[in-house]
Amino acid sequence: MTTKVILVRDGFESREELQQAAEIIRSGGLVVFPTETVYGLGGDATNEHSAEKIYAAKGRPSDNPLIIHIATPEGAEPYAETSEAYYRLAKAFMPGPLTVILPRKQTIPLRTTGGLDTVAVRCPSHPVARELIKAAGVPIAAPSANLSGKPSPTCARHVIEDLSGRVDMILDGGDSEIGLESTIVSLNGNSATLLRPGAITADALRCVCDDVTVAPAVLEQLAENERPLSPGMKYKHYAPSVPFVLLRGDSRKVLSFLQKEQQSKNCAILCYHEEMEALENKNVIDIGKSENLDEQARRLFTALRDADKPGVDVIYGHLPTTDGIGLALYNRMLRAAAHTIVEV
Ligand code: AMP
Ligand code: MG
Secondary structure, three states: OOOEEEEOEOEOOOHHHHHHHHHHHHOOOOEEEOOOOOOEEEEEOOOHHHHHHHHHHHOOOOOOOOEEEOOOHHHHOOOEOOOHHHHHHHHHHOOOOEEEEEEEOOOOOOOOOOOOOEEEEEOOOOHHHHHHHHHHOOOEEOOEOOOOOOOOOOOHHHHHHHHOOOOOEEEEOOOOOOOOOOEEEEEEOOEEEEEEOOOOOHHHHHOOOOEEEEOHHHOOOOOOOOOOOOHHHHOOOOOOOOOEEEEEOOHHHHHHHHHHHHHHOOEEEEEOHHHHHHOOOOOEEEOOOOOOHHHHHHHHHHHHHHHOOOOOOEEEEEOOOOOOOHHHHHHHHHHHOOOOEEEO
């Protein structure tokens, strides 16, 4: 299949391009589109053949459910059982990087939800995503637009690397604003369980929900046979092809450890901006200022892709704090490192 790449840096340039993308979705094809979190691999959420195509294009296990993207919070009505708590969250955080798990209506096939009776609903804020969903006239099922196991794509280059020839169209909207996938919550009355941390933080959710619990799989490794609340949590994720090791300890000690490692090993380092000068300029990737968690979130997935190159035997990174969006960074880095933390 030939993949058409269209530039949408300032939105769709013409009505025809928008209609062409929408028509691909409606007729069962796949369109990769930018969102404020990461790029999504979109297909018609109401069509089970589209869901099958999405799983095949990504090489994703078909029990790992897809998030459905809608243009407005009310757009969930035909597809999910909404609730007061859902609308309270929607009022506070939609459109935006929040996904809510709701009971599924029959209009969404089981293929889309990986066999579950619930459906994950998200209303993205990116103008291109919103225009596309509206023009398609159907909810768009979209996982991250990477090959399964690779870091989520935060620019069109990543998508082209992974999915060229596997999708009908890629909409290139430039760099993702947030860089980490959406926050996912499930609801029980007005209480929420945080299944995946993201830019909508646990504290922000606490302003709206009566009670917010963080699912154990966010911070800890699941036991062999444990069933996670969110199926995606059980899969190895974002794993580079060489060991990725997270370092914990006093910043001066960590820096001198890294300097020594550079002398004896072929390592790549995801370092803080302030450390760049003290390290040898070899496979060193600036992940942002140590205090700037938003910047680190935005750069993490590109840094992991760039660090993982031939000749590198090990990748080092700093274990981030769990404050604010730090919890999302911590969760993604921990999974990429398969929970390998070294005390320095
Ligand atoms: P991705 O689209 O690649 O960001 O992955 C979507 C994530 O949403 C996966 O980790 C899924 O496990 C999770 N998810 C989607 N639908 C549901 C659902 N109905 N219940 C729980 N988790 C879900
Ligand atoms: Mg993903």
